[in-house]
Amino acid sequence: MSDPRTTWFELLANGPGLQRRFESHPLHLHYGTDHLSRPILLLRVKHQPDPIRLGDAVSVEIGERPGPHEWAMVLTLQDSGLTRTFVDLCVDIASRSGAAPTEESALGLFRQSLEDFQELLFARHGSEFSLEQLRGLVAELCFALEIYAPAHGAHNALNGWVGPFGAPQDFRLPDGSLVEVKAIHTESRSIKISSPEQLDPSEDAALSLVTIGLEECDPNNPNSVSVPELITQFQVALSHNPELLEELDLRLKSLGISHTYPTLQKSFELTSRHHYQVAGAFPRIRQADVNLGIDQLKYEIRLKALADFEVRSVPNKAE
Helix, strand or coil: CCCHHHHHHHHHHHCCCCEEECCCCCCEEEEEECCCCCEEEEEEECCCCCCCCCCCCEEEEEEEECCCCEEEEEEEECCHHHHHHHHHHHHHHHHHHHCCCCHHHHHHHHHHHHHHHHHHHCCCHHHHCCHHHHHHHHHHHHHHHHHHHHHHCHHHHHHHECHHHCCCCCEECCCCCEEEEEEECCCCCEEEECCHHHHCCCCCCCEEEEEEEEEECCCCCCCEECHHHHHHHHHHHHCCCHHHHHHHHHHHHHHCCCCCHHHCCCCEEEEEEEEEECCCCCCCCCHHHCCCCCCCCCEEEEHHHHHHHEEEEECCCCC
């Protein structure tokens, strides 16, 4: 049996869209390259796999495949400097799961291997949230609980919250529309866009950008919010359904804060909420305009440039 590492590196050297199946593996597990020549690990299964997040360096996408009814989970390396590490990791995952006698047990070992890797990545992540990351998490929770849930229900807000699983946008709502949420503060002059896909989805779906102003404040401020308070609010709203509580915990695990979120005590006051339609001449970089030789593209958009695309302003919490 040939070493899949050797074959994988040959595929990487020979161009995009080249894949091979792991030999004698009980799962439909493939390795190779995507259309941008990035290393990928592809799993094909009959039922929708549970989502998981593996950090910024490895994106995880889950989608239903056309034709025969099956689902695909695709792990894509986003940082080319980690290619050898990613290849070694994936081959190890394939080796561990490939030793199982049945497809069902192999799938269980595959999932466990991913969770072990996730635990390694996020073992200390919860206690190391930067102020910017904390603001971003609070903004997403505020959108879910204070903007979307009142009209559509906490269960729909939870099911739509796909950002923790590494999706390009923070929310994929039941009607198919997409929402990207950005936290800003009084000194913000621009917002950061982490990839061309974030404001230019490959699917034909309505896309909105929501900015939420958050200022640090005293926890005694009657208008203050914090991560523990918002998560508790989410838990209370979902308390009638244990499965939804498990879904919430799955997202917290993907963020690395399932057990440590009570330590994220910093408080914020909501100062503004604005909703923009991302369409037409909206200032953004489209995927089609990015040369295939460019990787890890990030950019910023000036807040002043968004004014013409605002579709509604949401009143401040205090109003």
